[in-house]
Amino acid sequence: MYKFRSATDRIELMHQLVRDRVIPVDTERVAALTKSHKKNAKVPPIIKTALATYDICSEMTCRVEDFEIIVGNIGKEFLGSGMWPEWDASWLWQELEEMKLWELWDDGLYHRTDPSGVHMSMSREEINSFMSFRDFWKDNTVTSYMDSWAPEGFEEVAGLGILEMGSKMRTPIHTGHLVAGYEKIINTGYHTIRKQAQDWIDAHKGNLMGNDVDKHMFYKSAVIICDAAINMIKHYGQACFDKANLCKDECRKAELMKMGNGLMWISENPARNFWEACQATIMYQILLYQEARHPALAFGRFDQYTWPFLEADLKSGSITMDEAQEIVDAFFLKSNCFYRASNPKIAAYTGVGVTYHHTTIGGVNRDTGEDATNPVTYMILETVGRLKLHDPTISLRINKNTPDKLWDCAIETTRLVGGLPLFQNDEVIIPSLVKELEFELRDARDYGIIGCQEIVGCGNDYPAGNGLHGKAGLGSHGNVLMTALNNGVNPSNGKKGGLQTGYLYDMKTFDDVKSAYKTQFDYLHKWSVTIQNYVENLSTFYAPSAALSISIEGCMESGKDCTVGGAKYNSYGGTATGLATVSDSLAAIKYMVFDKKLCTAKELYDAVMANWNGYEVLQQQVLSLVPHYGNDDPYADELMAWVTDIYYENCCECYSKRSKYYKAGLYGAAQHVVQGSVTIATPDGRNTGQPLADATSPGQGRDKNGPISVFKSICCFDHGRYMDGLALNLRIHPSALSTEEAKISLRDMTKAYFENQGMEVQYNVVSSDTMRAAQKDPKSYKDLVVRIAGYSAYFNELPTTMQNDVISRTEMNSL
Structure with missing residues (x-):
């Protein structure tokens, strides 16, 4: 069995502080941003955004804690957070105006706690300061520009309540949902990048023709952003020196001086060692956050781009493995300090204390195709396992030569920390990137995972x-089906807006049912993509991203911001969750009405519209007699394959000005719970308000024949088509992994699934009894981690609806 080493005392101290997190909210960023925007009100957004980032980085507080060896903060306080009013801060202004959800504690701060687990605090001084900026930002947000106009027909279809963005064209977050070019930053340095931009400007002075004006503004924004980064990192270096001058402990003093010298170096130059590579990555992450509210800045293949530095350090004797492990621990704990203040309602989708710094490890060498496992790969799993971190999400790339030792480490991590790592299949993903998105083989081999499950290029892909600005797709595929069976009216809210596809009880054949669903889905999904195309058309002007663009391959070479297509690869996409609910519902209609004729279409329609009240016998027949996806039954699986194909084929017909690829995804954060809460009962026997099936997983409790049957069912469709990512959740009882033989069985079962062209799987190793005990006695299960769908979370920080959703999933007692 793989043995995890213990952490150092200062790592344990920082871990406890992070675990007991309260997010102090401050207005430092808001103040600097507002001042900068007022000063540069008439400046084009591409320059204005860069100047604002420079001003923010110049005025921000640079903290160094006594226990830190990796430094950096996005707020004024440790674990603190600024705000991004240029995107959306209306929820906080409203809350602070009413003060119903905030209360004064004995520490003199106002606290905002929430059943979801979000815990923020603000001083009265910060509250007053924040409120003073409200009038300026009321009509100056990116969202206000997007809301100003919409395509004809939008209001009616939005009123249907199925488009995820709701009734307005809101854009509360940036599109930055990717792997930035961390490798370029740490290997090139800001001075060289700045010089490249300035050289172009100097060479074209007084000679700007055609598109040169656009290039000039891009390169000028790059110069400003590099200056912002250099300035900020030097301030951190000075903060280390200042801390050292006050330090009486000679060992810590020397360490702080070394950190300060390292920061001064990486402010302009490439990293020279492992610590500098890790620290430079964090510094760049902070720069990106100070620029905009980027939603999911994944670290990509951290083990690959940092290992050459550690390898050199080990050969020179300048570092030990234990020292390197402490740096990795510190890096990921620092990542856990970037919980940005956000609307607690968003936690219903995205989880609590989730940074979405998705980190990809393992896989193959991009040049040779050989297994690329290295010591940092193990160190990352060690950090997650021994500290029981629920964040960031870790994806382990599996290939045919993945070492058994790494499998052992990963499965032991999974046993300790529910749902981590995620297992991704190189043998499916790499050739599919080449086929579906025309990636070069070298770049396909270098893919990373972002957000929940999205598959992307590393440092070369926008x-x-x-979706664009968080517009990920349709709000509920269950409601799409029910609208199709209710003549274009969403029965969940009684709103019109869909196509008139008839009523279930008027459909003469099962092909009529399928046709109604396909017609409604095609219409509503293309509306969803239409809105994404609309907002991108505007956001390329209002929301450029020089901080991202300086690191992404293609942008500096072409003189184009990543938001307008400067990256080497360009695509966009969305996600569908709950498709098993749709396919099981279709199976119920086919079986009960058309094949076995156990009820009429009108009886089934009436039962669903009545939420099964008065039709309990019929509901039990549906649940017990109808074949369900997840049990290796072709009757159900063929319909799941049909539903997923409909989705994929529609995506293939979608494109934008920037990208000819709209990728299909089968994953979700926790959308299946939220979407289910606003979805009427469905023909598969599900009641109103219950969660939909999550991602590609079977409906909760519907899979009865064990994990192998689930694996066979999910392979009923071609995973390689879904290049926006795919998620399969399986819950394993801890007793099923109680022996070494059982762990080998899990490894071999996963291998067999991957050999059958399965793309991804993630395991929750937790019993229903343990979760129910945690509901009754939360303090005794403080560190219990579970996988929801697109993120992991501490069980006790989840709302009851999500806790019950995990409990309701089938518990596999044997492999």
């Missing part, structure tokens, strides 16, 4: 994998 993928918009979760």
Whole structure:
């Protein structure tokens, strides 16, 4: 069995502080941003955004804690957060105006706690300061520009309540949902990048023709952003020196001086060692956050781009493995300090204390195709396992030569920390990137995972994998089906807006049912993509991203911002969750009405519209007699394959000005719970308000024949088509992994699934009894981690609806 080493005392101290997190909210960023925007009100957004980032980085507080060896903060306080009013801060202004959800504690701060687990605090001084900026930002947000106009027909279809963005064209977050070019930053340095931009400007002075004006503004924004980064990192270096001058402990003093010298170096130059590579990555992450509210800045293949530095350090004798492990621990704990203040309602989708710094490890060498496992790969799993971190999400790339030792480490991590790592299949993903998105083989081999499950290129791709500005797709595929069976009216809210596809009880054949669903889905999904195309058309002007663009391959070479297509690869996409609910519902209609004729279409329609009240016998027949997806039954699986194919084929017909690829995804954060809460009962026997099936997983409790049957069912469709990512959740009882033989069985079962062209799987190793005990006695299960769908979370920080959703999933007691 793989043995995890213990952490150092200062790592344990920082871990406890992070675990007991309260997010102090401050207005430092808001103040600097507002001042900068007022000063540069008439400046084009591409320059104005860069100047604002420079001003923010110049005025921000640079903290160094006594226990830190990796430094950096996005707020004024440790674990603190600024605000991004240029995107959306209306929820906080409203809350602070009413003060119903905030209360004064004995520490003199106002606290905002929430059943979801979000815990923020603000001083009265910060509250007053924040409120003073409200009038300026009321009509100056990116969202206000997007809301100003909409395509004809939008209001009616939006009123239907199925488009995820709701009734307005809101854009509360940036599109930045990707793997930035961390490798370029740490190997090139800001001075060289700045010089490249300035050289172009100097060479074209007084000679700007055609598109040169656009290039000039891009390169000028790059110069300003590099200056912002250099300035900020030097301030951190000075903060280390200042801390050292006050330090009486000679060992810590020397360490702080070394950190300060390292920061001064990487402010302009490439990293020279492992610590500098890790620290430079964090510094760049902070720069990106100070620029905009990027939603999911994944670290990509951290083990690959940092290992050459550690390898050199080990050969020179300048570092030990234990020292390197402490740096990795510190890096990921620092990542856990970037919980940005956000609307607690968003936690219903995205989880609590989730940074979405998805980190990809393992896989193959991009040049040779050989297994690329290295010591940092193990160190990352060690950090997650021994500290029981629920964040960031870790994806382990599996190939045919993945070492058994790494399998052992990964499965032991999974046993300790529910749902981590995720297992991704190189043998499916790499050739599919080449086939579906025309990636070069070298770049396909270098893919990373972002957000929940999205597959992207590392440092060369602007993928918009979760949609443009968070518009990920349709709000509920269950409601799409029910609208199709209710003549274009969403029965969940009684709103019109869909196509008139008839009523279930008027459909003469099962092909009529399928045709109604396909017609409604095609219409509503293309509306969803239409809105994404609309907002991108505007956001390329209002929301450029020089901080991202300086690191992404293609942008500096072409003189184009990543938001307008400067990256080497361009795509966008969305996600569908709950498709098993749709396919099981279709199976119920086919079986009960058309094949076995156990009820009429009108009886089934009436039962669903009545939420099965008065039709309990019929509901039990549906649940017990109808074949369900997840049990290796072709009757159900063929319909799941049909539903997923409909989705994929529609995506293939979608494109934008920037990208000819709209990628299909089968994953979700926790959308299946939220979407289910606003979805009427469905023909599969599900009641109103219950969660939909999550991602590609079977409906909760519907899979009865064990994990192998689930694996066979999910392979009923071609996973390689879904290049926006795919998620399969399986819950394993801990007793099923109680022996070494059982762990080998899990490894071999996963291998067999991957050999059958399965793309991804994630395991929750937790019993229903343990979760129910945690509901009754939360303090005794403080560190219990579970996988929801697109993120992991501490069980006790989940709302009851999500806790019950995990409990309701089938518990596999044997492999």
